[in-house]
Amino acid sequence: MNIYIIAVGRMKKSAEYDLLKTYLKRCPWDIRIIEVEEKRPLKAGPRMKREGELLLKAIPQSAIIIALDERGEKLRSTNFANKVSAWQDQGVVNLVFLIGGADGYDEKIKSRAHYLISFGDMTWPHMMVRAMLCEQLYRASAILSGHPYHKD
Numbered sequence: 001m002n003i004y005i006i007a008v009g010r011m012k013k014s015a016e017y018d019l020l021k022t023y024l025k026r027c028p029w030d031i032r033i034i035e036v037e038e039k040r041p042l043k044a045g046p047r048m049k050r051e052g053e054l055l056l057k058a059i060p061q062s063a064i065i066i067a068l069d070e071r072g073e074k075l076r077s078t079n080f081a082n083k084v085s086a087w088q089d090q091g092v093v094n095l096v097f098l099i100g101g102a103d104g105y106d107e108k109i110k111s112r113a114h115y116l117i118s119f120g121d122m123t124w125p126h127m128m129v130r131a132m133l134c135e136q137l138y139r140a141s142a143i144l145s146g147h148p149y150h151k152d
Contacts, residue, residue, distance in 0.1 A: 052106030072116030081140035
């Protein structure tokens with residue numbers, strides 16, 4: 001199973017970048033990060049629409065699409081691991097996680113997503129969310145393999 005994280009914005013060298021790289025190295029799945037960016041100074045509505053177009057264009061064929069959204073379902077790590085495992089068992093070839101821009105998603109993204117998940121009620125910086133998602137993917141792999149990393 002190929003895992004893609006398609007995110008709005010470019011990540012620069014930072015503590016978040018280092019953390020992201022740490023979990024990417026630990027994770028047994030092939031995780032590819034694709035960054036999209038609209039450089040024109042657009043107002044919020046047109047920028048969301050354009051970011052949505054860029055995100056949709058980057059999604060590979062036959063993908064299950066999970067959008068990280070503050071209004072999405074909150075999952076325990078074990079439930080998240082079970083969902084990833086189920087998708088893998090179903091033969092899903094491409095599992096895609098979307099991270100939108102600061103203004104959120106265009107409605108086309110939400111309607112195209114198979115699932116919306118949330119990392120809680122708090123607002124997180126978009127670059128931090130990338131590292132958090134990679135940590136949760138590593139944690140899911142640890143849970144599924146019986147590795148003691150996850151404590152429940």
